[in-house]
Amino acid sequence: xxxxxxxxxxxxxxxxVLFGGMALGVLCLLLTFINDDEYHTRFWTNILHNSVxxxxxxxxxxxFMCAQITAFAGWNTVIRRVYEAMGGFMGVGLILMAIITxxxxxxxxxxYHWNDPNVNVTDPAAPHYxxxxxxxxxFLNPVFYTIAVMGFLGLWYFWYRNVxxxxxxxxTEETASLDYYKKIRRWSASFLPIGGFLxxxxxxxxxxxxxxxxxxTMFAWYSTASVWLGSIALTILLIIFLKSRGYMEYVGPDxxxxxxxxxxxxxxxxxxxxxxxxxxxxxxxxxxxxxYFNERMTHYPVLFxxxxxxxxxxxxxxxxxxxxxxxxGTMFFxxxxxxxxxxxxxxxxxxxxxxxxxxxxxxxxxxxxxxSKSHEAAPISDATARHDDASHDDAxxxxxxxxxxxxxxxxxxxxxxxETAVAAAPxxxxxxxxxxxxxxxxxxxxxxxxxxxxxGFRLGFTIPGLEDIGTMIGFLSLFLFFFFRQLERVSLxxxxxxxxxxSLHHETGALIETELxxxxxxxx
Amino acid sequence: MAAQSxxxxxxxxxxxEELKSxxxxxxxxxxxxxxxxxxxxxxxxxxxxxxxxxxxHIMGFIYGSIGALFAFLAMTWIFTSDWxxxxxxxxxxxxxxxxxxxxxxxxxxxxxGMTITFYTICGMWPGVxxxxxxNRITDDKFCLAFDVTEAPEGDVKNLQxxxxxxxxxxxxxKTI
Numbered sequence: 136x137x138x139x140x141x142x143x144x145x146x147x148x149x150x151x152v153l154f155g156g157m158a159l160g161v162l163c164l165l166l167t168f169i170n171d172d173e174y175h176t177r178f179w180t181n182i183l184h185n186s187v188x189x190x191x192x193x194x195x196x197x198x199f200m201c202a203q204i205t206a207f208a209g210w211n212t213v214i215r216r217v218y219e220a221m222g223g224f225m226g227v228g229l230i231l232m233a234i235i236t237x238x239x240x241x242x243x244x245x246x247y248h249w250n251d252p253n254v255n256v257t258d259p260a261a262p263h264y265x266x267x268x269x270x271x272x273x274f275l276n277p278v279f280y281t282i283a284v285m286g287f288l289g290l291w292y293f294w295y296r297n298v299x300x301x302x303x304x305x306x307t308e309e310t311a312s313l314d315y316y317k318k319i320r321r322w323s324a325s326f327l328p329i330g331g332f333l334x335x336x337x338x339x340x341x342x343x344x345x346x347x348x349x350x351x352t353m354f355a356w357y358s359t360a361s362v363w364l365g366s367i368a369l370t371i372l373l374i375i376f377l378k379s380r381g382y383m384e385y386v387g388p389d390x391x392x393x394x395x396x397x398x399x400x401x402x403x404x405x406x407x408x409x410x411x412x413x414x415x416x417x418x419x420x421x422x423x424x425x426x427y428f429n430e431r432m433t434h435y436p437v438l439f440x441x442x443x444x445x446x447x448x449x450x451x452x453x454x455x456x457x458x459x460x461x462x463x464g465t466m467f468f469x470x471x472x473x474x475x476x477x478x479x480x481x482x483x484x485x486x487x488x489x490x491x492x493x494x495x496x497x498x499x500x501x502x503x504x505x506x507s508k509s510h511e512a513a514p515i516s517d518a519t520a521r522h523d524d525a526s527h528d529d530a531x532x533x534x535x536x537x538x539x540x541x542x543x544x545x546x547x548x549x550x551x552x553x554e555t556a557v558a559a560a561p562x563x564x565x566x567x568x569x570x571x572x573x574x575x576x577x578x579x580x581x582x583x584x585x586x587x588x589x590x591g592f593r594l595g596f597t598i599p600g601l602e603d604i605g606t607m608i609g610f611l612s613l614f615l616f617f618f619f620r621q622l623e624r625v626s627l628x629x630x631x632x633x634x635x636x637x638s639l640h641h642e643t644g645a646l647i648e649t650e651l652x653x654x655x656x657x658x659x
Numbered sequence: 660m661a662a663q664s665x666x667x668x669x670x671x672x673x674x675x676e677e678l679k680s681x682x683x684x685x686x687x688x689x690x691x692x693x694x695x696x697x698x699x700x701x702x703x704x705x706x707x708x709x710x711x712x713x714x715x716h717i718m719g720f721i722y723g724s725i726g727a728l729f730a731f732l733a734m735t736w737i738f739t740s741d742w743x744x745x746x747x748x749x750x751x752x753x754x755x756x757x758x759x760x761x762x763x764x765x766x767x768x769x770x771x772g773m774t775i776t777f778y779t780i781c782g783m784w785p786g787v788x789x790x791x792x793x794n795r796i797t798d799d800k801f802c803l804a805f806d807v808t809e810a811p812e813g814d815v816k817n818l819q820x821x822x823x824x825x826x827x828x829x830x831x832x833k834t835i
Binding site: 410413414417418420455457640642644645 | 705748749755
């Protein structure tokens with residue numbers, strides 16, 4: 136087995152490509168920020184979406200590695216350094232999540248309806264008091280958000296640093312011993328309950344609380360399976376990339392086969408959770424739960440069905456055969472679909488809810504009575520439609536002046552209009568957002584169909600637009616930059632690991648015709 | 660399935676590496692190996708033997724597809740025309756509710772189908788007497804066997820010489 140060329144070199148050319156990707160990401164974020172609604176919903180959801188997805192990939196790389204070390208798995212030792220390098224992005228994730236957390240405190244964004252300062256839904260004296268969200272106040276508040284998001288992520292990163300430190304130190308070991316291995320095992324095994332039990336709380340706060348009325352006990356499993364697949368797919372893509380650069384010659388079709396089996400198996404697991412979450416809610420048909428799926432199936436059909444196509448149908452039927460899991464080409468293709476598919480899945484989990492939250496914030500801040508203004512609620516219409524509105528509004532001079540002011544300034548304008556709304560309508564019903572849409576003149580832009588929910592096509596919400604894809608490329612470049620930095624710190628092979636020999640001689644026992652022919656064995 | 664008995668010449672090796680080199684040597688001399696028996700799966704033996712990929716899983720896919728289709732059509736027929744019942748206000752033809760049963764039936768059909776197919780191919784059914792060359796091949800011996808039922812005396816001699824050359828610990832003939 137050829138164990139040469141084990142030191143990765145982060146070439147200048149790769150660096151330049153990644154910096155280009157990051158620049159593209161920043162450019163796309165700027166573009167979304169400019170062409171956005173007054174709450175910058177698309178901008179903030181993109182930041183949240185990519186931060187959580189890539190931090191989750193790092194977390195699951197760590198979790199997966201620890202699970203395998205705890206389970207005495209030997210086959211993956213030769214690719215352990217890839218997991219280790221991926222896990223390092225949790226440190227960057229801490230900074231990214233700190234931005235979101237600061238936004239919660241400073242109200243820079245309106246991702247979370249429970250945190251809306253203008254409509255203060257948890258205050259019984261407020262006109263839009265919401266009993267359901269108020270009941271969750273002990274959990275859905277900025278303090279707990281900070282503890283869970285920053286604290287838990289910090290804890291995981293601390294564990295990661297320790298495992299990583301021990302793993303690097305293991306390489307310098309003079310004589311073969313199990314000292315470092317045993318320590319790594321202890322840290323890995325203890326990470327499993329810490330990561331496993333805390334990650335649901337993390338994901339409930341960060342993502343499920345975007346729809347604060349809705350809850351699903353399946354959600355944590357479902358989103359974890361999703362990001363796990365993102366992690367596995369990215370690992371496969373990176374291994375294939377490293378092989379194409381002449382590294383990792385010792386990683387053969389058998390290792391790839393096992394990674395493929397994991398991708399296949401977890402894809403089925405993901406589908407099971409995806410379907411279970413849907414079916415239980417469909418069967419029970421409780422209004423507050425069903426509306427979640429009704430909204431998504433009616434207004435986001437491309438997201439909803441595309442999800443199933445990319446994350447179940449494609450990997451299930453392509454990876455079902457032995458030979459597809461052993462070939463670099465097909466594995467690269469499927470891993471690409473799955474990686475993008477689960478990014479799409481997170482898009483689907485975040486965007487519709489955040490769009491509704493922004494819409495509700497707008498509606499409630501205005502009291503839901505001024506129809507001429509409420510169609511300026513930018514989350515519901517795209518940039519061109521807004522332009523049409525503006526020209527249409529010129530007919531109503533006073534209204535147009537007010538609404539443009541509201542559209543230009545974000546926080547101040549919203550709070551001002553909240554005050555005027557309260558003054559104009561002293562006692563709006565608690566379900567103010569539900570009775571909207573009845574009165575006023577026609578504006579031609581429907582949110583009437585969804586019973587107060589936003590509807591209709593909008594790029595960046597109903598399907599990912601070019602800016603969203605560009606943002607993803609930016610975050611991916613950031614991820615890869617830190618990945619390669621970590622990768623070049625230490626040898627690609629943990630030379631002193633007791634399982635190294637087993638891993639180098641790993642064999643799944645599967646055989647395919649082409650490999651046999653390549654080896655020159657006769658058939659009988 | 661073979662009703663007639665076979666005369667088998669087999670050699671027992673003490674080590675799997677010896678067996679592997681013997682198999683390679685047999686291939687080099689174009690000898691027709693009947694089978695190889697080992698107490699545990701020997702890595703790297705399959706490619707040396709030139710075994711083809713099993714086609715059992717293709718049958719598994721076909722059985723599973725039949726199971727899925729059968730469950731779907733049966734429930735469609737039962738709940739729309741044979742015995743329509745309203746469950747929780749859902750329509751008669753409620754496909755999401757069918758999916759768990761479709762899944763179960765897929766697993767059932769492919770599992771049973773593959774098991775029965777496997778036993779049929781291997782000629783294993785109730786009452787079949789096991790054809791065992793040597794008890795120690797499930798313990799610590801690695802066995803390479805040739806079918807010599809119709810082989811002339813000279814070929815058998817040659818094979819015995821082959822076994823001695825490749826380091827077999829023991830060479831026996833047995834009719835099974």
